Amino acid sequence: MQCYNLKSMQKNNFIYRVFDLYYDGFRQMRLGRTLWLVIIVKLFIIFIILKLFFFPDFLKQHAEEGGEADYVASQILNP
Amino acid sequence: MQNILLSTLAETVDWSRAQFALTAIYHWLFVPLTLGLAVIMGIMETCYYRTKKPFWRRTAIFWQRLFGVNFAMGVATGIILEFEFGTNWSNYSWFVGDIFGAPLAVEGIVAFFMESTFVAVMYFGWEKVSRGFHLASTWLTGLGATISAWWILVANAWMQYPVGCEFNPDTMRNEMTSFADVALSPFAVSKFCHTVTSAWIVGGVFCVAVCCWYLMKKREEEMALKSMRIGAWVGLAAALLTAATGHKSAQDVAAVQPMKLAAMEALYDGGRGQGLKIIEGIEVPYALSFMATNDFNGYVPGINDILKGYVREDGTKEPSAQEKINRGKLAIAALQNYRRDAADEKAFLAGEAPDLNFTWRKEQQLAILKENMPYFGYGYIKDEAELVPPVAANFWAFRIMVGMGSLLILFFAAVLAASYGFPKKLWEKRSLTSLPKWHYWTAIALLPLTYIASECGWMVAELGRQPWTIQDMLPVGASVSNLGASSVMTTFCIFLVLFTVLLAVEVNIMLKQIKKGG
Numbered sequence: 281m282q283c284y285n286l287k288s289m290q291k292n293n294f295i296y297r298v299f300d301l302y303y304d305g306f307r308q309m310r311l312g313r314t315l316w317l318v319i320i321v322k323l324f325i326i327f328i329i330l331k332l333f334f335f336p337d338f339l340k341q342h343a344e345e346g347g348e349a350d351y352v353a354s355q356i357l358n359p
Numbered sequence: 360m361q362n363i364l365l366s367t368l369a370e371t372v373d374w375s376r377a378q379f380a381l382t383a384i385y386h387w388l389f390v391p392l393t394l395g396l397a398v399i400m401g402i403m404e405t406c407y408y409r410t411k412k413p414f415w416r417r418t419a420i421f422w423q424r425l426f427g428v429n430f431a432m433g434v435a436t437g438i439i440l441e442f443e444f445g446t447n448w449s450n451y452s453w454f455v456g457d458i459f460g461a462p463l464a465v466e467g468i469v470a471f472f473m474e475s476t477f478v479a480v481m482y483f484g485w486e487k488v489s490r491g492f493h494l495a496s497t498w499l500t501g502l503g504a505t506i507s508a509w510w511i512l513v514a515n516a517w518m519q520y521p522v523g524c525e526f527n528p529d530t531m532r533n534e535m536t537s538f539a540d541v542a543l544s545p546f547a548v549s550k551f552c553h554t555v556t557s558a559w560i561v562g563g564v565f566c567v568a569v570c571c572w573y574l575m576k577k578r579e580e581e582m583a584l585k586s587m588r589i590g591a592w593v594g595l596a597a598a599l600l601t602a603a604t605g606h607k608s609a610q611d612v613a614a615v616q617p618m619k620l621a622a623m624e625a626l627y628d629g630g631r632g633q634g635l636k637i638i639e640g641i642e643v644p645y646a647l648s649f650m651a652t653n654d655f656n657g658y659v660p661g662i663n664d665i666l667k668g669y670v671r672e673d674g675t676k677e678p679s680a681q682e683k684i685n686r687g688k689l690a691i692a693a694l695q696n697y698r699r700d701a702a703d704e705k706a707f708l709a710g711e712a713p714d715l716n717f718t719w720r721k722e723q724q725l726a727i728l729k730e731n732m733p734y735f736g737y738g739y740i741k742d743e744a745e746l747v748p749p750v751a752a753n754f755w756a757f758r759i760m761v762g763m764g765s766l767l768i769l770f771f772a773a774v775l776a777a778s779y780g781f782p783k784k785l786w787e788k789r790s791l792t793s794l795p796k797w798h799y800w801t802a803i804a805l806l807p808l809t810y811i812a813s814e815c816g817w818m819v820a821e822l823g824r825q826p827w828t829i830q831d832m833l834p835v836g837a838s839v840s841n842l843g844a845s846s847v848m849t850t851f852c853i854f855l856v857l858f859t860v861l862l863a864v865e866v867n868i869m870l871k872q873i874k875k876g877g
Contacts, residue, residue, distance in 0.1 A: 301480070301488075302483065311872065315431035315432075318864060322435060326442075330439070335443070335445065335850070336445075336446060337446070338447075339449045342841075349529070349531040349532070352450050352453045352454065356833075357694060357695045
């Protein structure tokens, strides 16, 4: 009886209900699995491949730390 | 032999612009459908909330599923634009300072928290939360996406009409002086209203097109007929609102970007009582003056007037292009001198150079810079012709946008009339479920045309402000990073392949879900 009360208390707990919403939702989804796969592959390509290998921070690479203003000035004040 | 892939600055600018345009165009395929379907699915679920009929619940779930496919495909496609700022447009990114960063940061936080919370409740919460809370979550999902769009459009509007900022010559950055001026600039408000309502049109057309496909296939007829009516109402209301907000946008453009308006109209020599061209040679009398100034006899300057200088309606004089170029050069020279004096002053303070009254000299240069800063960007212009945006592209893009918008008003009105069986005589022997196939195909064909019109709207906004990245302040040539054109070209090709695959995947999943039905 004590055990049952504890269980029902836990199930009424807000945090448990939020956890259950996500846990159950993810467990039961079908189309969502395909969409999540697409999202994960896309995020991997964008953040791991594109960002690391093709889109470095240009100023971090070319200007000294704290010297960005001087670098940009040298670039745009000599038209 | 000269390697044609080797960069020149002009090539780097062209490829960087092409890459940004490509990314933005693909991103904009997902965004309007997200915003549009958010309204459609919200209305469907509201019907369920009010009637408690399982039919409406099934219908709401169906449209939410299509929303989910599009939402998932669109996630993070906008992030790439931010990568491009840091890599290809580093001078611009530094120069623009925190003004661009603040709205984008707010957008990221709001989007993440609002959308991730309420999207989860919308999809996972049908059996877990009350009907009212679920309905609120559905609408808040759409509201979250719309608020995200607000911040992105605020950033874009600032580039078209830079307000609420001051340039700091020491840091070489613009610093925000008023967040409210940036976030609530009239240009941003008009842009937001026009863009979001136009996105609802895309949602309306998509809804009607999907319904027509079902009617053609004689499937899901009840859902198709009821959804089509809602889609058409949303579309009609949105199209009328887009026309009204477009009128306000045109007035903003006339006030702060008159060259864009002149290019949109291919208007070389302006004047009072200007007509709006339908196509070259056919015009609606006085309509352009009304569109631009709310006065049928209002003055609209043409391209030549803007280059030569003209007197505005309020009697103030707009300087000629040459005067602006001269003042821009003064501003650039003052900034160069200021920074040189600042460096010399630093050397003096370190005991490495004599005192040459640096403080006084810096103040002098600063005064010249402040006086001429509104024309800073003109200092980079070598030839007045550079100030004229591509006229033909703007002219036709504007006509496609407005033409399609007008056509869609008629289309939605016709769909609604058919949906209510009006006029009675016409529908006595006909039914919406048994029309000849070409009727349905026409509605389906309007979907890609609506997307083209929507993209044309962005073409007008962005091509029309050339050569500027920040209006009058920084041209594209000075904004771009000192990169090789070949490296930008490589990433352009990678994006082309990546986005095309992504689009093919989306269309494939979307079609499967539509075929599956409600």
